[in-house]
Amino acid sequence: MTDYKTINMKRFTLLFIFTYLFLFTCTVSAQTFTRRDSLQGGLRPERTSFDVRKYDLSITIDPDKKYISGHNTIAFITTAATKRIQLDLFENMKVDSIVFNGKQLSYTRDYDAVFIDFPETLLEGTLDILKFYYSGYPKVAKNAPWDGGFVFSEDNNGKPWIGVAVQGTGASLWYPVKDHQSDEPEDGAFVNVEVPNGLMCVSNGRLSGGVDLNNGYTRWYWEVRNPINNYDVTVNIGDYVHIHDNLNGLDLDYYVLRDNKEKAKRHFEEVKPMLECFQEKFGEYPFKKDGYKLVETPYLGMEHQSAVAYGNKYRKGYLGRDLSFTGVGMLFDFIIIHETGHEWFGNSITSKDIADMWIHEAFTTYAESVYIECLYGYDKAMKYINGQGMNVMNDKPVIGIFGVNNEGSSDMYYKGALMLNTIRHIINDDEKWWSLILNFANTYKKQVISGETVIAFFNKESGMNLTPVFNQYLQYRRIPKLQLRQEGNKLQYRWVTDVENFTIPIALKIKDKEVRLNGTNNWQTSSVKIKNLNKDVEVLKNEFYIKVEKL
Template sequence: MKLNLLTFILITTTLSLNAQVVGLNHTHFTQADSLRGSLRPERTNYDVLKYHLKLKVEPDKKFISGSNTISFEVLNDLSTMQLDLFENMQIDSIVYAENQLAYKREFNAVFIDFPEALKEGLKDSLQFYYHGNPQVAKNAPWDGGFVWETDEDGNPWVGVAVQGTGASLWYPNKDHQSDEPEEAQIDIAVPNGLMNVSNGRLVGEKDLGNGFTEWQWKVVNPINNYNIMLNIANYEHFSDTYNDLTLDYYVLPYNLEKAKQQFEEVKDMMACFYEKMGPYPFEEDGYKLVETPYLGMEHQSAVAYGNKYQKGYLGRDLSGTGIGLRWDFIIIHESGHEWYGNSITANDIADMWIHEGFTSYTESIFIECQWGKEDALAYLKGIRNNIGNKTKIIGEYGVNAEGSSDMYSKGANLLNTIRSIYNDDELWWNTLRDYTKTFRHQTIDSKQMEDFFDAATEVDLKPVFEQYLRKTALPILELKAADDAVLYRWQADVKDFKMPVDVFVDEEEIRLNATSAWQKLEDAEVDEIELNSLEFYVEVKKEANQ
């Protein structure tokens, strides 16, 4: 279809909602890309156990200073450790066992040398002191950096969005998705009168006596580097519960009444997601929505909310069906990431579709819970207008490169197609819940996910995943007239492609176990065959009698 400029901007913005897409249309990779995206002994020889950030934030100067204490376990003898910090940030010192360590910097990587190799099995920590003016986002969350804004009352309003660009733009860490700290403490000092809201539970508030108050937060679950976050404002707090789960909300004071009404949707969402996907993965850390000066991000247990208390996506329906205007897109989508992206995390950013495809599918899950399966299927079909099918969903491994932004809507429609192949909704929901349980709090790759869903059915899903994830075009169901019959087969990039598909023949639904070889459907005509397009995302090519 042809897109006018406004539609194109809307679609591009939507598909980039959660990630700064660093790999899109990027084919020439540099040493800096490899240092950020690859796993070498300087990274793999140790496992991060905990981050303890202790920072002072000065909004008037757009300046941060402090330290990160990094606890780690040595997995193999370690003489050099790679950490990451953007090169515009200044290193004050790196201290281990009360001694300053030597280091060298290469692009955004910091290589730290130990006087003697640390031995396998050692658990220890180092302190990394630094300061600087961190990168400012030009258009968060679509690019990475700090957002230094003021609210309507003139108070500082500060946030950060770094997915894709990297958490190392504001604090030192092993900036690779394969290694998550088991816990984190985030102590942020801000000017008196302001509050900082970070991930997990508030464990302390301390007046430092110098015009700053330190807000101390603790996370007791594994957390992605890009999810560790600060949010600074003159916040108003209110709370609720869903069963035993605490629901905490931090909003600007003049939006309090609107927030109380809008955030009622959270309890309906939780009821739906608990039923269809399993329990909230971070009950110990609680669930929060935090009003931010940018649209939204899935910051674990502190979801960023900037949808201006509207239904849809800033008041717009991304599916073109009207269904998307019944609910708040940011609440549902970003919270869906708690299960897919935050609890189950891609080892490599190349597999980000297992964050974004599944989370986009959670939008339809919520619709199905609220308004039924027919509306959910109509919504999924509507968002196909956002798909380009020009580049593959899975990106390049080892260079911090995402695949196509089709990972959102095409990923969701792939999952809907898999559900339709299952042809058994009880099996589908059981498999989805088992998936979230089996890989809870783990980092995985796409193949592990594919194998899991493949094992749940007798149908061989391997060629399906291969075509949709690693090729660009959709499979084409070819229908050709023959004497008193119709010939059918798949045309696809994957050799010997096969996939069952449901069609209507004179309004009767039947399943074709189509392969790349011609098969015959007796007593049928091409013109009377229609694809079940709500449940299967494929193309159809018909060739009637001449």
Template sequence: MKNLILSFLLITGSFSSFAQVVGENNTEFTRADTLRGSLRPERTNYDVKSYHLKLKVEPEKKFISGSNIIAFEVLNDMPVMQLDLFDNMKIDSIVYKNKNLDYRREFNAVFINFPEALQKGLKDSLQFYYHGHPKEALHAPWDGGFVWTEDDEGNPWVGVAVQGTGASLWYPNKDHQSDEPEEAQMDISVPNGLMDVSNGRFLGKTDLGNGFTEWRWKVVNPINNYDIMINVGNYVHFSDKYKDLDLDYYVLPYNLEKAKKQFEEVKDMMACFYEKMGPYPFPEDGYKLVEAPYLGMEHQSAVAYGNHYQNGYLGRDLSGTGIGLKWDFIIIHESGHEWFGNSITAKDIADMWIHEGFTSYTEAIYVECEWGKEEALEYLQGLRGNIANDVPIIGKYGVNSEGSGDMYYKGSNLLNTIRSIYDDDELWWNTLKDYTKTFRHQTVSTKQVEDFFNKPIETDLKPIFDQYLRHSSIPELQLKEENDQIWYRWKAEVKDFSMPVDVFIDGKEKRLRATSNWQKINSEEDDLGDIRVNKKEFYVDVRKM
């Protein structure tokens, strides 16, 4: 859940999403934005292979210290490497081949100079030592940072949410979504009596003899930077299985019985998602829900859960239909990100609709599995009340700009419209599963997504994607009576826009191959009042002239 959230309005009663939207509505960008969002030789000359965090967390001081061992492969001769770490964090040293490297800092970028340019093909690593008081989040996950708090029994409880703001607010990395480490290990030391839960499989723990215990976790699949996570608390653990997939749950002790009941929904969700979207993308790393001191986040194989063991979104229904109160929003939405966002990741955050549009659509997928297609369509239609249609979904490339918060529900309604254009549910579900299989564990662009969903059908989806993603408004179907005939056309920003749409005429459904030019409806019906557009399946405006 992330990226967006136009504001904290959801909690207060209006539209809301889940996380930080970076650069939304910006028309001017700074040097810092470019350093964070662009791909220059200092970044593209190497490929990250792994991260190995060794970190001490001191909740009473709100302080972290340690290092990240960064393994990499040189793709082109490289005299200078860019890594990223927020400028409020202090660098102790950067060590390569037992020697300290020179570096300079510019905003949150760290430019590391090698004595001699590293040669293409070299596989090596460096160790980056640092410490500091990381940025705190005031309203996680709507803003990025650490959450330092206590549970109801007075024990320290620590969480982190960084999507959008940047993983470099707490550990050094190449903070760009185009490059994911192939694996990551987290060795996290916390005060005795507390537990750290991170991504992947538990490797073991060691009492360090200084009042701290080190908890070790490892991910063996590619993982994006903002998904790498720590959760520190007085957790208890219980487990379950879905088929061969391990389901592990870490919750506060006084919530154990509530969690055992609420998390039963995970198995129904997995059955649905396996059928409609394909197998869970990270079986080697398992699946976890971890109780968090904020609403939630899709941290890969360690999903943060803070919905207080209730259905809906903090007990609310974002669709206004009542359907959203039948299931736990955070379990379904954040777990849907394992397929869309974690397994398939946008190369540039300008394309974050690839995460949020598809994941918001998984909410409707789950509704359809449990209660049928009509309720799923009703749910999607209800969500349209949260869409602003004021800014294009896609942001500006290369400047760390995520675009519009409409990426969530305008994105999901776009996908439902594409499904309706397919007009073949078997083909639609097969295409969706083929999509998750084809791009499994990859980073992608909007063009790749458009081309993939365009291929199975004769209708050209390019103008449709263009209108919904790159323009603020949705197409308007105009209808008029003239010379005892009914005429129709599309009004849209995309030149020569065309899109099929279904209407009901005298109770019968008819597909119109509408374009930007006026056409006649071949029907004896000549009363505009008797024509109704199928707006449940097509997200469009209608104007009767």
């Protein structure tokens, strides 16, 4: 864990309570990476030579033993001729056999990587299927969703209540998979799970049936009809009851513990105005074929595609707290809004490498203020998003190290959202801004992209060179500093940044008159006359996430 002795107690408390502020062992400059990191995060020929088309997962989960057994049938297309591919399964899990064309394949294990050898070369363009049989005791999370693993719990009636969250840790923690964000199964997935009678398994997509196997277990069948992130695939097991609703043809399904049914009906009324807002700003819900679900879980929450994990205990804010310290955060249920925002940013638009996880988290955190603006207006949205600035650490770059399964700073959330708010006000044209955001969500809908793609799109759509802006906020620890000084009765100004050619507007109020100046890294002089820098000049910081230094 990072030693945060240098930060004040308020920030320490924020880090402790915030769901997604991951703690790191050291700074990026001092980090070392292992072969295991490279095997999990890297793209080598054994991974790039095939494209997964579909997963068909069929498993049994024993709640008492905390044990999984079964197989994953993997359909894939060979993209480059090969005799060897890499799949992944945590090394504490047992590989029982791997079967291809009715014969067992040989394989070698290297940490969590499973290298599979074929008797003959797989030719480019061919569609093949293999079955990967496995079993074992999956890792149990100590504090989900901050650390990955299963949560084996009980409800208030003593019945098993189980969930799993593996973002960052890896989906191969509990099932065999090509464990890299760059490859989603284009044709979706089947998730078929056997659990003890009296319990229900809720997974992603649509429920296609449940069958009593007459052996004390029931098999539940779920089908995902869209591409899906590996870490989004989930299972939730409990004494669930089902609530169904509909929003303009979109199925809304809620699976909650039996005792919470009436409470959930009232509390989840927030879902409809949220979805109406997000669909207006970000486009149609991306996974309509799979429907929208909230599933009550024994951990706080996670953006599992079409099966959003909900554990905020039917409270407003974040477990009853306002993470913006403005009061605005108590107007909504943080987990419902944030995790649903991920359906557009993270689940629909996915980063190729988790080093670019800011694509998921910056846009989704920004979506919180979008929701506030939809329901309560611009001023409250600005109050909320700027209040979030108290959570920013500016400890290290937001972008992580590529190829080693490494996320950057937890500032990807709040700093990332404030960066987007800054860009909105650089553009200074809300009609253009909302059009840009909508086009972005629609253009890359259900695609896996890089950070460079995002920046190029924003440059093109805005007609501006925003690359230095993105680079300053994402690649460097420090935020832009606006320096102001007075020479005689003239105001002088410049930006101090790590990147070169940093050019964005400066929004000021000079003697109660709003002024926008074009700031660069060089000192410039305004034609506006002032008498006293400190008294006459106010920087409109609500529009830009910056530091201000009056010299």
